[in-house]
Amino acid sequence: MLKLKAVAIDTFKENVAYLHRDCPLYRTEGFQALMKIEIYITGNGGPVLAVLNIVDDCTIVDINELGLSIQAFKQLGKEQGVDVRIAPAKPPISLKAVHRKIAGESLKKDEFHLICQDILENRYSKMEIAAFLVACSHNGLERQEVLFLTKAMVDTGEVLNWGENIVVDKHCIGGIPGNRTTMIVMPIVAAHGMLMPKTSSRAITSPAGTADTMEVLANVELSIEEMKKVVHQHRAMLTWGGTARLAPVDDILISVERPLSMDSTGQLVASILSKKIAAGSTHLLIDIPVGPSAKIHNNQAALALRKLFEYIGDLFGLHIDVVISDGSQPIGNGVGPALEARDVQQVLSNHKNAPSDLREKSLRLAGRILEFDPDVRGGQGYNIARDILESGRAFEKMQAIILAQGAQPKKQSKAPLEYAMLASKSGYVSAINNLNIAHIASLAGAPIEKNAGVDLIKKVADKVKKGDTLFIIYASFKSDFEFSTQFAHENNAYVIAKNPPSTDDNYFI
CATH class of the missing domain: 2.40.40.20 (Barwin-like endoglucanases)
Incomplete structure (x- = not known):
C-alpha cells in the first residue's frame, strides 16, 4: 500500500x-x-x-x-x-491495430472504436497517440475510415439533444489568421430566432481559436446544464467544447497534434464532424478558405474536401452546406485573442473602424445559415443578416449571451511591448503570408497571452510608402518579443510590388 x-x-x-x-x-x-x-x-x-x-x-x-x-x-x-x-498496466489490445495502420493497412469500425476507448481510458501514452496520428496522416484515411473514426469519437462521449428540428452550426477549417466570423454569425442567427448552440475549439496550431477569443469577453467553460440554460434564454451560446465531454477523444488527440503542428485531412474532417454531431447539430455550414498560404491551396483540393464532408455528413443525417472562400490573406486586422475580440466588437457595434472584410464575410456566412430556415427564400439570407447587424440587434444579442455565460472583467487591451514592422520600399501590398503572420503572433505569446499578437495596418492592394507601418507586434514578455520580432525580420510576411494586384481573386462559392 x-x-x-x-x-x-x-x-x-x-x-x-x-x-x-x-x-x-x-x-x-x-x-x-x-x-x-x-x-x-x-x-x-x-x-x-x-x-x-x-x-x-x-x-x-x-x-x-x-x-x-x-x-x-x-x-x-x-x-x-x-x-x-x-x-x-496491460498493453492496450487496440495497439495491434495501430501497428497495422503504421504498416499501411486499413482499419475496421470496431478497431477505431477500441482505439478511441483505450485513448479515453488513458491506456495510451502520448507517444503511442502520436504514433497513431502520424500513421493516419502519413498513410491517409480512406472515406470509410474517416466515417469509422468520426463515429468512434462521437460514441465515446456525450451527445446533446436540443429537441428541435433545426439546430445550426458553422465551422471554418482554419489556417487564416483573424478569421473570427463565428462570433459575428452566432448573434445574428440567434437574433433571427434560429437555434445555434455553438461549441468551439481552442487553438491547435493557430494563435487563437474561437474559444480563446470568446474567452476574452466571457466565460467559455460551462457545464452541459449551464449551456442549456444560456441556450434556453438566448437561442445561442459560444463555449469551449472540452468541458462538455463532447467527443472527448478529439480533445486528447488535439493535445498531441498541437506540438506536432499536425492537421491531416481525414483527422480534420473526423474532428470537426464528431464535435458537431455530439453537439446535436442538424444543419452545418463549413467554410474552406483557399489561398497560397492557407491550409487548402487550390479549388480542386477544396472541392475534394467538400465532397468528403458531404459524404460523411450525409451518412450521419447531417445537412451540410460547404462554402469555398478567399483565403489569400488574413481576415480582419487583429491576430490574437484580444485583438480579434476587438475586431468582432467593432463589427457588431457598427463601429466606423470595423474591418470591412470581416464584416462582409460574416454577413455572407450568416446569410447562408439563415437560408436553412424554410421561411427564408434562397438568396434573401444576406439582406436579412445585414438588417439584423445594422439595426443593432446582433450586438444586443451578443451582449446578452456574454452576460449569461459570465462576462470577463475589463482588462488591458494591449500588451506592454510593441514593435512596428516597416515597409522596406514603396509600392502596393500584393500578398500577405498567412503562415508567417500566424507564426509571428504565436511567437509573441498568443493565445496563452490574450493580449499578445499582431495588428495588421496594411492589407492586400493597399498603397504603401517606404517606412510605412505594415503591422505591429504585441508581446507581454521580453523573450516572446525578441523571438517574434526576429522571425518577422527573417521571414517576409508581406510582398510589396510596383503595381497593384488584380482584384478578381475574391470569391465565395
Missing part, C-alpha cells in the same frame, strides 16, 4: 504518477519510468491509469507515497492520504 498525494503539476490531458526511486516497490516489483500503471483504491471501481515518473526528491513524494498529477488526482476522486495499490 502507498499513501496518495496530490502533486500540483498540470500534465495537459495525460495522467502522470510519481514514485520515489527508493520506494521498495520500485526496487522489487520492476516498475520503470514511463511505463503505464494501474492505480486501485478498494471499493472504488475500476483502476485509474497513468504514466509512471520516477523522482529522487522526497519533497515531491516520499518513499511510501504515490503522487498524482492534477488531472489524475481529480479522476481518482479521493482525498490525500488514502491507501492505494498499483500494478503494471
Whole structure:
C-alpha cells in the first residue's frame, strides 16, 4: 500500500504518477519510468491509469507515497492520504491495430472504436497517440475510415439533444489568421430566432481559436446544464467544447497534434464532424478558405474536401452546406485573442473602424445559415443578416449571451511591448503570408497571452510608402518579443510590388 498525494503539476490531458526511486516497490516489483500503471483504491471501481515518473526528491513524494498529477488526482476522486495499490498496466489490445495502420493497412469500425476507448481510458501514452496520428496522416484515411473514426469519437462521449428540428452550426477549417466570423454569425442567427448552440475549439496550431477569443469577453467553460440554460434564454451560446465531454477523444488527440503542428485531412474532417454531431447539430455550414498560404491551396483540393464532408455528413443525417472562400490573406486586422475580440466588437457595434472584410464575410456566412430556415427564400439570407447587424440587434444579442455565460472583467487591451514592422520600399501590398503572420503572433505569446499578437495596418492592394507601418507586434514578455520580432525580420510576411494586384481573386462559392 502507498499513501496518495496530490502533486500540483498540470500534465495537459495525460495522467502522470510519481514514485520515489527508493520506494521498495520500485526496487522489487520492476516498475520503470514511463511505463503505464494501474492505480486501485478498494471499493472504488475500476483502476485509474497513468504514466509512471520516477523522482529522487522526497519533497515531491516520499518513499511510501504515490503522487498524482492534477488531472489524475481529480479522476481518482479521493482525498490525500488514502491507501492505494498499483500494478503494471496491460498493453492496450487496440495497439495491434495501430501497428497495422503504421504498416499501411486499413482499419475496421470496431478497431477505431477500441482505439478511441483505450485513448479515453488513458491506456495510451502520448507517444503511442502520436504514433497513431502520424500513421493516419502519413498513410491517409480512406472515406470509410474517416466515417469509422468520426463515429468512434462521437460514441465515446456525450451527445446533446436540443429537441428541435433545426439546430445550426458553422465551422471554418482554419489556417487564416483573424478569421473570427463565428462570433459575428452566432448573434445574428440567434437574433433571427434560429437555434445555434455553438461549441468551439481552442487553438491547435493557430494563435487563437474561437474559444480563446470568446474567452476574452466571457466565460467559455460551462457545464452541459449551464449551456442549456444560456441556450434556453438566448437561442445561442459560444463555449469551449472540452468541458462538455463532447467527443472527448478529439480533445486528447488535439493535445498531441498541437506540438506536432499536425492537421491531416481525414483527422480534420473526423474532428470537426464528431464535435458537431455530439453537439446535436442538424444543419452545418463549413467554410474552406483557399489561398497560397492557407491550409487548402487550390479549388480542386477544396472541392475534394467538400465532397468528403458531404459524404460523411450525409451518412450521419447531417445537412451540410460547404462554402469555398478567399483565403489569400488574413481576415480582419487583429491576430490574437484580444485583438480579434476587438475586431468582432467593432463589427457588431457598427463601429466606423470595423474591418470591412470581416464584416462582409460574416454577413455572407450568416446569410447562408439563415437560408436553412424554410421561411427564408434562397438568396434573401444576406439582406436579412445585414438588417439584423445594422439595426443593432446582433450586438444586443451578443451582449446578452456574454452576460449569461459570465462576462470577463475589463482588462488591458494591449500588451506592454510593441514593435512596428516597416515597409522596406514603396509600392502596393500584393500578398500577405498567412503562415508567417500566424507564426509571428504565436511567437509573441498568443493565445496563452490574450493580449499578445499582431495588428495588421496594411492589407492586400493597399498603397504603401517606404517606412510605412505594415503591422505591429504585441508581446507581454521580453523573450516572446525578441523571438517574434526576429522571425518577422527573417521571414517576409508581406510582398510589396510596383503595381497593384488584380482584384478578381475574391470569391465565395
